[in-house]
Amino acid sequence: MAEIVIENYIGGEFIACDTHLDSFDPSTGTVWARIPDSGKNEVDLAVTAAKNAFPSWSSKTANDRSTILNKIADVIEANLEELAQAESKDQGKPVSLARKVDIPRAVHNFRFFATAFLHTANRSTLLEQAGAVNYTTRSPIGVAGLISPWNLPLYLLTFKVAPCIAAGNTCVCKPSEFTSVTSWMFAKLLNEAGLPPGVVNFVYGTGPKAGDAIVRHPDIPIISFTGGTVTAQKIIEASAPNCKKLSLELGGKNPAIVFSDADLDKCINRAIHSAFANQGEICLCTSRIYVQDAIYNTFITRFVEATKKIIVGNPKDSSTNMGALVSKEHLAKVKGYVRSAKEDGGKILIGDSVDELTLPKENEKGYFMLPTIITGLDDQSRCMQEEIFGPIVCIQSFTTEQEAIDRANGVKYGLCASVWTTDIGKTHRVAHKLQVGTVWSNCWLVRDLRMPFGGVKSSGIGREGAEESLDFYTEQKTICIQHS
Numbered sequence: 512m513a514e515i516v517i518e519n520y521i522g523g524e525f526i527a528c529d530t531h532l533d534s535f536d537p538s539t540g541t542v543w544a545r546i547p548d549s550g551k552n553e554v555d556l557a558v559t560a561a562k563n564a565f566p567s568w569s570s571k572t573a574n575d576r577s578t579i580l581n582k583i584a585d586v587i588e589a590n591l592e593e594l595a596q597a598e599s600k601d602q603g604k605p606v607s608l609a610r611k612v613d614i615p616r617a618v619h620n621f622r623f624f625a626t627a628f629l630h631t632a633n634r635s636t637l638l639e640q641a642g643a644v645n646y647t648t649r650s651p652i653g654v655a656g657l658i659s660p661w662n663l664p665l666y667l668l669t670f671k672v673a674p675c676i677a678a679g680n681t682c683v684c685k686p687s688e689f690t691s692v693t694s695w696m697f698a699k700l701l702n703e704a705g706l707p708p709g710v711v712n713f714v715y716g717t718g719p720k721a722g723d724a725i726v727r728h729p730d731i732p733i734i735s736f737t738g739g740t741v742t743a744q745k746i747i748e749a750s751a752p753n754c755k756k757l758s759l760e761l762g763g764k765n766p767a768i769v770f771s772d773a774d775l776d777k778c779i780n781r782a783i784h785s786a787f788a789n790q791g792e793i794c795l796c797t798s799r800i801y802v803q804d805a806i807y808n809t810f811i812t813r814f815v816e817a818t819k820k821i822i823v824g825n826p827k828d829s830s831t832n833m834g835a836l837v838s839k840e841h842l843a844k845v846k847g848y849v850r851s852a853k854e855d856g857g858k859i860l861i862g863d864s865v866d867e868l869t870l871p872k873e874n875e876k877g878y879f880m881l882p883t884i885i886t887g888l889d890d891q892s893r894c895m896q897e898e899i900f901g902p903i904v905c906i907q908s909f910t911t912e913q914e915a916i917d918r919a920n921g922v923k924y925g926l927c928a929s930v931w932t933t934d935i936g937k938t939h940r941v942a943h944k945l946q947v948g949t950v951w952s953n954c955w956l957v958r959d960l961r962m963p964f965g966g967v968k969s970s971g972i973g974r975e976g977a978e979e980s981l982d983f984y985t986e987q988k989t990i991c992i993q994h995s
């Protein structure tokens with residue numbers, strides 16, 4: 512029996528849907544919520560509501576919009592604990608992580624974009640020979656389609672909604688069908704914050720049905736999508752007939768390069784966090800670690816010892832470091848990579864298939880997996896090439912700086928990389944040559960929303976951040992006037 516039945520949020524109202532999908536609590540394997548199985552009809556209604564809200568919302572002053580965005584941040588913050596509990600139950604992550612990272616970041620997204628666009632100036636040029644002046648204007652685009660994944664549900668959804676509406680657009684959002692609950696709670700908070708009806712709408716359901724209807728809708732000219740690379744390819748195709756503006760934040764196969772002069776005390780802890788945080792289900796998680804051969808054995812010994820201390824268990828327990836993976840199917844997929852690694856001659860140092868996982872009785876049917884470390888694989892093996900998106904990290908040794916760079920770049924993805932060294936010259940040299948959107952040196956996941964974020968190669972198209980989100984969510988026009 513589901514605890515919660517979710518309704519679509521359209522035009523400021525909650526509207527029941529005829530058919531529903533089950534949503535599971537990954538830590539127990541039981542159904543805890545039912546979400547609408549929406550399709551074209553529900554998307555059409557939501558687009559109409561968003562279109563009706565656009566003229567008034569887009570003509571408000573930026574300051575008026577800013578006031579509402581700040582109120583939204585306040586109400587999320589006031590409900591932080593409830594949202595963190597729900598995010599954990601829906602996604603499987605430890606409550607402590609949702610409390611510390613997911614929900615505070617949702618608050619920050621609104622506080623940041625409440626003011627981020629208030630201080631920009633238009634461009635102008637003077638063409639003296641032609642006796643003309645040029646200047647630019649910026650306008651919101653209309654109804655945006657915002658499609659988000661299940662790994663950081665409210666965190667990533669609000670990273671789209673906040674800049675989208677701050678710039679004066681309205682939107683139709685589709686959260687992942689695996690993790691819809693916190694966005695529905697968030698919808699109630701939008702009413703409480705006084706957001707006018709129809710500015711933000713939520714349509715729940717699957718990607719091929721509800722998501723595809725958003726992507727194909729002729730009255731949605733702009734789509735921001737975060738998710739898998741294969742899904743992005745479908746979105747590019749489906750949106751092509753309408754030439755939509757797309758921002759695509761996609762998968763990764765992120766390397767860490769650990770040089771022999773690295774501060775290992777700092778590196779080991781952060782590298783473990785980068786591999787296993789959120790059960791390894793962060794697009795930015797480190798998946799391949801290249802360690803310089805002089806320190807390889809020491810690194811492996813210390814990395815394995817520290818990983819053994821990770822507690823996998825009930826996400827509600829404050830001592831838990833790793834919760835459950837998002838779904839039964841995803842757990843099976845991730846475990847399949849361990850089998851594949853063995854077939855490819857890899858050695859499982861600790862974790863799945865070599866150690867036993869004991870769980871509390873209530874979690875025995877949950878989708879848990881031990882953090883797993885694999886060595887001895889060829890760079891071309893599946894585990895070294897494909898995005899796993901779970902608690903598996905592969906470690907290899909390297910000899911020269913150029914070799915490390917070439918091997919780090921030797922995948923189709925290019926989201927982020929981390930470089931561990933105390934030599935600042937080496938940091939710059941290597942960072943410049945890595946084919947990724949973000950390089951962290953001696954740290955991981957230190958985010959500044961003012962900076963551009965996104966991937967290269969199969970990890971994405973476009974950037975998000977203060978200037979970049981403004982560019983994406985507005986259209987510029989050049990006006991040229993001859994005055995003499």
Ligand code: NAD
Binds near residue numbers: 687900
């Ligand atoms: P996914 O691509 O399966 O789904 C993402 C969203 O797209 C969901 O809401 C889904 O319902 C929807 N969708 C699926 N098919 C669709 C279609 N045909 N048309 C329209 N919408 C469709 O991804 P996921 O499994 O939810 O998330 C994991 C992936 O997301 C990983 O690859 C991860 O790396 C990536 N990710 C990237 C970033 C980033 O910022 N680069 C951040 C988080 C996650």
